[in-house]
Amino acid sequence: MFAVCIAEIYNWAANFRKRTVLTLVLVWMVLGIISKLRPEVCLEALQAVLLWIGLLSGKQSWSEITLAGWVQKARLTYLEVVCGKISATLVVGLIHAVVSLPILILMQIVWGLPWSNLFAILGLTLLGMLVVTLSALFGYSLVRSENEILLHFFLCSALVITGLVPPFRIINPFWQGWRIMMGSLNLPLVILVNVLLLLLLVVLEIQFLKQEVLQGNES
Amino acid sequence: MKQPWVALIIISVIISLLVLNIPPATAAGVSFTFSVGYGGYVTPGKWNPLRVTVNQTVADGRIAVIRPGQGKAEEVIVETFPLQGFQLDFPVLADEHNRYIKIQLLSGEQVLAEQLIDLNQRVFPGHLILALEVPAVIQQKLSKVLLPEEPVRVAPVKSADLGTVFLHYDSVSALVMRDPGPVLAPAQVEAIYSWLTGGGKLILSGIHPGRRSLLAEFAKLKLPRNINQPLTVKVGRGEVWLWQEDFNLLNQQISSWQQVLKLKPYKQSARFSASDCFPVLPPPPSESKPPETRPRPLKTYLGIYLFLGIWALLAAIVTLAGQRHNISYLLGFSLIVMTIAYPVGSLVSQQWQRGTEVCNRALILPRGGGILWASDIKMADWDIFDAGACQSSPWGAVVTLGRDNFGTIRSRNARQTIWKHRTVSARSLIREKNPNVLNLVGIINPGPSLEPSQATNNAVPEWWKTRKNRFAKEIAYWDGKVWWQIQNQQKKPTPHGQIPNWLQKQRQWIEILIQLFQGQSWVFRRGVLPELELKIEGSPAAEVLFVVPLEKG
Numbered sequence: 001m002f003a004v005c006i007a008e009i010y011n012w013a014a015n016f017r018k019r020t021v022l023t024l025v026l027v028w029m030v031l032g033i034i035s036k037l038r039p040e041v042c043l044e045a046l047q048a049v050l051l052w053i054g055l056l057s058g059k060q061s062w063s064e065i066t067l068a069g070w071v072q073k074a075r076l077t078y079l080e081v082v083c084g085k086i087s088a089t090l091v092v093g094l095i096h097a098v099v100s101l102p103i104l105i106l107m108q109i110v111w112g113l114p115w116s117n118l119f120a121i122l123g124l125t126l127l128g129m130l131v132v133t134l135s136a137l138f139g140y141s142l143v144r145s146e147n148e149i150l151l152h153f154f155l156c157s158a159l160v161i162t163g164l165v166p167p168f169r170i171i172n173p174f175w176q177g178w179r180i181m182m183g184s185l186n187l188p189l190v191i192l193v194n195v196l197l198l199l200l201l202v203v204l205e206i207q208f209l210k211q212e213v214l215q216g217n218e219s
Numbered sequence: 220m221k222q223p224w225v226a227l228i229i230i231s232v233i234i235s236l237l238v239l240n241i242p243p244a245t246a247a248g249v250s251f252t253f254s255v256g257y258g259g260y261v262t263p264g265k266w267n268p269l270r271v272t273v274n275q276t277v278a279d280g281r282i283a284v285i286r287p288g289q290g291k292a293e294e295v296i297v298e299t300f301p302l303q304g305f306q307l308d309f310p311v312l313a314d315e316h317n318r319y320i321k322i323q324l325l326s327g328e329q330v331l332a333e334q335l336i337d338l339n340q341r342v343f344p345g346h347l348i349l350a351l352e353v354p355a356v357i358q359q360k361l362s363k364v365l366l367p368e369e370p371v372r373v374a375p376v377k378s379a380d381l382g383t384v385f386l387h388y389d390s391v392s393a394l395v396m397r398d399p400g401p402v403l404a405p406a407q408v409e410a411i412y413s414w415l416t417g418g419g420k421l422i423l424s425g426i427h428p429g430r431r432s433l434l435a436e437f438a439k440l441k442l443p444r445n446i447n448q449p450l451t452v453k454v455g456r457g458e459v460w461l462w463q464e465d466f467n468l469l470n471q472q473i474s475s476w477q478q479v480l481k482l483k484p485y486k487q488s489a490r491f492s493a494s495d496c497f498p499v500l501p502p503p504p505s506e507s508k509p510p511e512t513r514p515r516p517l518k519t520y521l522g523i524y525l526f527l528g529i530w531a532l533l534a535a536i537v538t539l540a541g542q543r544h545n546i547s548y549l550l551g552f553s554l555i556v557m558t559i560a561y562p563v564g565s566l567v568s569q570q571w572q573r574g575t576e577v578c579n580r581a582l583i584l585p586r587g588g589g590i591l592w593a594s595d596i597k598m599a600d601w602d603i604f605d606a607g608a609c610q611s612s613p614w615g616a617v618v619t620l621g622r623d624n625f626g627t628i629r630s631r632n633a634r635q636t637i638w639k640h641r642t643v644s645a646r647s648l649i650r651e652k653n654p655n656v657l658n659l660v661g662i663i664n665p666g667p668s669l670e671p672s673q674a675t676n677n678a679v680p681e682w683w684k685t686r687k688n689r690f691a692k693e694i695a696y697w698d699g700k701v702w703w704q705i706q707n708q709q710k711k712p713t714p715h716g717q718i719p720n721w722l723q724k725q726r727q728w729i730e731i732l733i734q735l736f737q738g739q740s741w742v743f744r745r746g747v748l749p750e751l752e753l754k755i756e757g758s759p760a761a762e763v764l765f766v767v768p769l770e771k772g
Contacts, residue, residue, distance in 0.1 A: 013546050021538045021549065029531040037523050099534065099549060102556040106526055109564030110519065112573055112616055112756045 004070055004084025005091070008063060012092050016062040024049050024096055028103055037107040039118075040181060046100055047125045047173050050093050054129035055155065057089040058136020067137070068212045078206040082134075086202075089133045093126045113181065120187055121177045127194045128173030134201035138208040171197055249331045250274050251324050255311065258374030260343040262390035265494045266310040267338075268382045269322075273305045277326050282307050285321040296637045297648060310386035310648060312494070313338040345485045346371045351378060351396035357466050361395065364477045368484055378402045381411070385589060385662040386648070388414035389492045393480055395422045397466055401436050408436045413662060416455030416588025418490030420480060425465035434461075439587065455585030455770070456491055489735045491768070493660050496582050496735075497593035500727055516571030526563055530556055568757050573616040577761035580728060581751055585770055587665050592751050592763070594659045616755045621663070663750050695719045695743045697733065721745060725764055732766065742767045 012020075027045050035041040060066055065073065070081045108118050135155065143151050162172035169175045170193050180187070251274065256267045271282055284297045297309075311320055323333040346365065350358050350373050358373045365371050371392075378399050382388055383406035394411065403411070415421055426432050434442055440454060442461070450461040460479055462469065471479075482488065489495045533552060541548040581592040596618065619625040626638030636657060638648070648660060695715070696703040702715040718726055722743060732741065748763040755761070 017541075017546065017549075018538055022535060025531050025534045025538070029527055032527045033524060036520055037527070095546060095550065099553050101553060102530055102560040103527065105557060105560040106523070106564045106567070109561065109757070110523065110568045112568075 001076070001080040001084040001087070003074065004067075004076065004081055005087040007065070008057075008085060008088030009091055011062045011064055012057075012088070014062075016056065020049075020053050020056070020092075020096065021099060023052075024099060028100065032103065032107075037103070037110060039107055039111050039113045040178070042103075042107060043118075043121055043177060043181070044174055046104075047121070047128070047177055050096060050125050050129045051132050051173065053092060053096060054089060054132035055136050057085070057092065058133040059140055060137075067209055068216055071209065071213050072216065078209050079202075082137075082202055082205050082209065085137070086130050086133060086198075089130060090126060093129045097122055097126070117180050120180045124176055124180065124190065124194065125173050127191070127198065128171075131171070131194065131198055131201060134198065134205050138201075138205050141208050141212055170194075248275065249277060249324065251322070251332055251334075253322060253334065253336065255336060255338065256313075256341070257347060257349060257376060257380070257391070258372070260341050260347075260372060260374070261313045261338050262347055263313050263339075263342050263344050265492075266312050266386040266389035268387040269309045269311045269320075269336075271307045271309065271322060271324075273307075273324060276305070277324065277331065279326050280331075281325050282309070283323040283325055284309055284311060285323060287319060287321060297639075308383050308387065310382075310384055310389070311338070312648075313342070314499075343372045345369055346392040346482055346488070347390050348373045348393045348395055348480075349376050349381070349391055350374065351376055351381075351394070352399060353395050353397060354466050357395070357471070360471065360473050360476055361480075363473050364480055365482055365484065371482065378407075381407050383407050383410055385410050385413040385417075385591075386493055386660075388419060389494050391419065392482060392488070392490075393420040393422065396433075397425045398423055398427050398433050400427060400431055401433060403433065403436055405436075409664075412437065412439055412454075413584060413588040414492075415457035415459065416584045416586045417492060417591070418456040420458050420460070422460040422462075422479060424462040424469065426461060426463050455588055456768070491582060491584055491591065493591060493593075493662070496591060496732065497580065497660055497728075498731060499658065500595075500731075518570040519567050522563065522567035522570070526560075526567075565757060569759060572755040572758040572761065575616060575755050577753065577755065578725070579748075579751060579753060579761050579763040580725065581748060581763050581765035583665065583765060583767045585768060589662045590665055590748070590750055590765070591662050592660070594657075594753055594761075596657045596659070596755070598656070618657075618659075619752075619754050620659070620661075621750075621752055624661075665750065693719070693721050693745050695722060697741045697743070699738050699740050719743075722764070729766075736768070740769045742769060 024046075027049055028042065031042055031045045056062070067081050067085060070076055070084075071078060076084075104118060104122075107113070108115060132155070135158075136151075139151050139155070140148075159172065159174070162168040163175050170190055176190050251271050253269060253271045255261060255269045261267045269284070273280070286296075318339050319335060319337055321333060321335050324331045346369075348361050348371060350361065353361075353373075353375070358375065362371050362373045381394075381403065383404065388394075388410060391414065411419070411421070423433065426434065429435070434440065440452060440459065442452060442459075443450075448463070452459045452461070533556070534549075537548050537552045576597040578595040578597070579592065580594070581590050583590055598616075617625060617627055624639070626636065638659070694705050695718075702718060704713060704715040704719050718729065722729060729743070733739075743764065743766050745762060745764050747760050748765055749760075751763050752760040
């Protein structure tokens with residue numbers, strides 16, 4: 001698991017670090033200047049950037065060995081490989097959060113957003129990022145590379161639908177981020193539901209991974 | 220089991236469902252009783268005392284008085300904590316917006332007991348006289364002093380029933396009592412003294428000699444040690460009548476009581492009380508101030524831009540210049556910038572009041588009776604596309620008043636306002652919460668920043684001598700007919716044809732005061748009053764317009 005995790009982080013730092021960090025800096029600067037660091041604008045933008053990084057991770061953009069490849073070559077269990085992948089995604093997300101922290105601190109002091117709410121949003125976003133990574137992992141293993149646009153469309157639709165349909169809002173990070181800012185959220189329940197969703201996706205991903213490895217072996 | 224994570228999921232789901240469904244533990248047998256108003260009647264439009272008595276001690280206990288939101292109105296929660304002992308006195312405003320209030324007894328986040336009160340159940344819109352150990356015959360006479368025009372309500376009370384906060388006497392026109400001896404608590408004495416200076420009337424008979432008298436507790440009145448004959452003492456706007464004889468020995472007719480009480484018809488009478496001096500004014504419409512004229516905290520914006528620009532530039536350099544796999548430069552840079560983010564943020568945030576407009580008004584009661592004050596905190600409308608104007612956050616702001624009172628105010632997006640007291644006696648309260656304007660009202664003790672002349676409301680010349688006072692920027696004077704003003708560098712006041720420009724914003728309130736207390740001369744000053752240090756988050760204390768009613772002579 002640690003081998004997968006370290007290799008993923010190493011590959012991100014080598015191949016994708018400049019792209020993701022500079023995007024984050026650019027987003028902060030542009031929206032920070034336009035909105036005078038208003039949290040309701042900047043935090044939602046940070047969420048969008050982190051989810052995008054989660055999507056890239058799920059797409060295995062910077063991976064030199066795919067998850068199926070890890071299973072086949074390194075003789076790791078499916079659970080270890082998936083856990084290694086989401087740990088690496090979490091670390092990459094945390095690195096971006098740390099890079100943003102100076103601005104988050106400034107924003108918090110200027111606009112008076114409670115610290116607990118700020119860290120709750122960050123935590124929930126990282127959780128959402130993992131959900132997006134896992135969704136993208138089996139999404140990309142389902143569709144072929146020429147149908148990527150279709151997959152992106154589905155993922156965007158999922159975000160819109162979970163934002164619009166009240167029962168699904170509990171898993172929409174943007175909606176929940178807003179609710180946390182307004183201080184009207186049952187946070188333990190939201191975390192619980194999102195963790196359960198994450199576990200469900202882990203199970204699904206393992207099943208897909210099994211099929212992928214079996215098909216690979218047969219071919 | 221071959222797949223331990225399946226077991227993990229099932230166990231976590233079961234535990235979570237159990238945790239979510241466990242009912243909160245309730246403290247067995249905890250309950251409270253309450254009484255509102257004096258004698259069970261509420262005076263509409265005035266602050267009335269609410270007394271909550273809990274049947275047992277509650278760990279981490281506190282009382283919340285909640286005005287439920289109806290329609291567009293917001294839920295207003297006023298909490299007092301900690302609940303030491305079993306009893307809590309709390310003033311509540313009875314008006315058309317405040318018909319129902321809910322009282323909750325809380326411990327931590329847990330509601331131990333709650334009750335809904337209808338304040339309009341028993342109302343009496345008229346004069347209220349509190350009678351302590353007064354014979355029934357006298358009470359009857361007192362109730363007829365304004366007949367045939369209107370009845371006066373006389374409420375027999377015990378010394379323990381007397382309120383401990385100035386606002387508890389908001390509806391009380393006179394206090395008639397047989398000297399009970401020095402039985403009152405210091406808070407009661409202080410509240411009664413403030414009420415007296417604002418226009419209350421205290422009638423005391425059967426006075427005990429020396430230290431056995433109630434008067435021994437009223438050192439501020441500076442009364443003679445022995446009272447051998449009827450004595451009348453003026454205290455600010457109020458009056459104290461003292462009789463050595465007992466009520467039973469006095470043969471006062473109704474006409475004599477009329478002369479003593481000098482009650483005007485209820486609608487024409489006015490005291491320096493919270494409800495009379497600070498009526499709820501209609502909030503100015505939000506459209507009245509176009510966004511471009513709203514105050515813009517330029518220093519704050521500049522600080523944000525500078526910090527953002529430098530951070531972005533350095534972050535880009537560190538990211539591009541760092542070695543291929545090495546992210547330690549990036550993390551190290553972030554940690555260094557993080558250490559300076561807090562002081563920079565504190566410096567920048569001190570330049571503005573979080574998009575709120577604060578309007579503080581204070582009336583200094585005569586003879587050191589206290590500072591009666593009201594604050595309107597207007598949250599600017601929030602509009603994500605109106606990024607140029609000074610806006611407030613949708614989650615509102617934390618307001619602190621001195622060390623003991625604080626609360627969170629929110630703009631129209633949230634529907635709850637919470638105001639908390641760290642002291643048992645609630646001396647400052649939310650009076651009104653419109654969608655985006657919060658009104659607070661209360662009383663504070665005059666502190667050392669007020670010079671003796673200010674505290675005692677001396678004659679005008681003394682006031683002009685204090686021009687150099689560090690916390691007053693401007694001074695204006697209304698002599699009952701004409702406005703006077705001291706301009707910069709001037710030593711003598713000059714007549715001013717109309718209300719000075721710097722008072723124009725408060726014109727509505729000033730006109731109400733002048734109309735209500737005709738013939739009264741006032742001094743108006745503006746500046747920071749250290750006693751009334753109202754802050755929004757880390758902003759500097761808001762300025763106060765404070766008025767001083769001058770005593771004649």
